[in-house]
Amino acid sequence: MFKYLNKDLPASLVVFFVALPLCLGIALASGAPAFSGLIAGIIGGVIVGSISGSQLGVSGPAAGLAVIVLTAIASLGFQSFLVAVVIGGAIQILLGILKAGVIGYYFPSSVIKGMLAGIGIIIFLKQIPHAFGYDGDYEGDFSFFQPDGENTFSELINMLDYVSPGALIVTAISLAILLLWENVLAKRSKIFTIIPGPLVAVIAGVIYYILAQGTSIGIAEEHLVKVPVPESFSDFGSQFTFPRFSAIKNPEVWITGVTIAIVASLETLLCVEAADKLDPHKRVTPTNRELVAQGTGNIISGLIGGLPITQVIVRSSANVQSGARTKMSAIVHGFLLLISVVAIPVLLNMIPLAVLAAILFLVGYKLAKPSLFKKMYGLGKAQFLPFIVTIIGIVFTDLLIGIGLGLAVGIVTILLNSYRNSHFLHKKELNSETHQYKMVFAEEVTFLNKGAINRELHSLPKNAHLEIDVTNTKYLDYDIVEILDEYSVHAADRNISITIVTAKEEVVNPKSYSKFFTTNANA
Known part of the structure; x- marks a missing residue:
């Protein structure tokens, strides 16, 4: 774990900057306190990252659970909901012991690649409003239809009424730094491979915000990261919420716990398969151990007021593309979240969302490169149809529905192409x-x-x-x-x-x- 710190530490910084607004945004979307998203991000990095056998996967609160969490909190209350999170974690550990992780192997490669490309397209589309200075929707939402009645494409139209010159300037500067750093400077001198380009882009964004304050090209406060700022140590401690275990007798709590366990486990196994595909060294994650790690993380998260945790492809893909080699990157990103929330929340609240949008633009593009579509098309209908259906399903519905559609098409395509003999x-x-x-x-x-x-x-x-x-x-x-x-x-x-x-x-x-x-x- 310590052999590749020169690669893992820069990657952890990138994942940290990507994870920070996602943790906050998903908490907002879930109707939970903002701090609960940060708790889940910290535990997903430090605890799950330490136990997991995944070298490049990163865990934290997932947008795919936002609707389930929102409904459960509205019905049960937050403290009773935390009991369901603990129950869900215990069920995940049981699934790992029963070796249910094998489920992840039964998703065809074309569907997994379609999932990655679909997520890449969504990341790109969802960041365009932030790049223009429109933040009517929360960061980290990956569903096509929004709770406010809007959808992914209507939000792109709405943003035209809220264009911020400052946000556009920061996006352009950040993209220029990132592209120059990756394509030119990193190839000329070793120093540019040690210092990550995204960190330089974030520093440039903070400097721009400070210098441009009060001018016509300044960055408005609503277009900045929003981390809770405690006034004292006791105020910081008051942000933790503990479960009301008397609610364990409520059948609805158990139903919610089972639902969280099933959905979180499925999302995790799919992301594990996808992250292993992205791994240049083709390491294989032990899926049963991953379920145990996720379950342990969810129990701890529920006990101290955090959201449910899964392995998440946005942070995992950012980790891979930033050059991480071991799980030390995921663990360090968790510690960075913890240290920053405790020590420098005011400084974090000076980071423009436009900088993070620029970072995610590159992540999205790398996941959905045109060359990938060309390659999948060249492999024939049996590979291309499930691939493209998965992408369309994810972009226009949500992650699980899109994967389900792709899997169904993959099975039908195989049944049509060949008769089934016994496989041995x-x-x-x-x-x-x-x-x-x-x-x-x-x-x-x-x-x-x-x-x-x-x-x-x-x-x-x-x-x-x-x-x-x-x-x-x-x-x-x-x-x-x-x-x-x-x-x-x-x-x-x-x-x-x-x-x-x-x-x-x-x-x-x-x-x-x-x-x-x-x-x-x-x-």
Whole structure:
């Protein structure tokens, strides 16, 4: 964890700046005290980050739970709602012990990539009003339809009546700094890789706010970060709220707790899968351990007045794209939230939201690059249809509905493209002394076999030789090919050699399994 501090610390700063307004905005959207969002962000970083096996995932309050939380608080009251959060956390730990984390493996790659691209588009669209100086909607809302009757696109029209020259100037300056830092300066001198560009953009935004105060191009207070500022230590302590455990007899509390556990676990598992896809080192997160970590975080959050916690893709993707290498980045971002809220809330309240909008513009663009759409289209209808349906569903409804639509299309597409034979996977150890293994693929292998194959591959010892026999395989899903591509990175680190055996030839360690299988007639 301490080996890559030179990369993790700068990344943690970026995640901190992204997480701060999201924690506050999601608390506002949930009808909860603003401080409850910060509590969830701190625990998501420090506690969940420490327990989790995810190297790049970042946890905190999630926009996807905002409607559930808002309804529950209105019905139960905040203190009784906190009991439901504790119950939800306990259920998540139970799910982890029962090994329910395997559910995450049954979502096809095209849907996960569609989720990432859809989130990227939403991030980009949702930040445009902040860049123009219009903050009628809260930060961190990712649903298409808004509680005030507006939607994502109508908000873009509404912002034209509230254009702030100062916000536009700050956005332009911030984008210029970020692009210059990443594309030019970081390639010329090592010093620019040590100092993160987003930190420089934030400092520039604060300086602009101070210098431009009282002028026609100044930044209005409503377009700044809003962190609660305690007047004394006792005032700070009073912001913590504790659950009313007498409400545990209320059936509605239990229903809310179960709902939180199910929705939070599903969102977490989906984000884990997505974050692992973004990981350049293709590390695999232990999903059962992740459920235990999330459950522990939710119990602690509920006990001291925090919102429910999940792993969240916006912060996780910002973490990956900022160059993080280990979970130290997520842990440090939690400590940064804690220290800043206690020590420098006044300074934080000078950060223009336009700076954070500029940072998220780049995050959104990298998640939904045009090259990704081109690549998915080139893979054929079986990959492109679930991908594009997931994106449309997420952008025009919400995260879970969009993923559900993409998954349904993916299943239907596979059923239409091929008849289902029984799927099986054999692993035969040829020689226990020299660690030679033989894996025989079935006639048809699809994404439904992804979890089993992934588990078998990662169970091989170091210095092994693996022979993969696809002689009888007539249909090999792209998800399986992608697993082999990703596993090749892991295999190289563990000195594992791989031989592909087909009906025509024997190919040792192809540079790209996806290229090999797409050009091989047998596959």
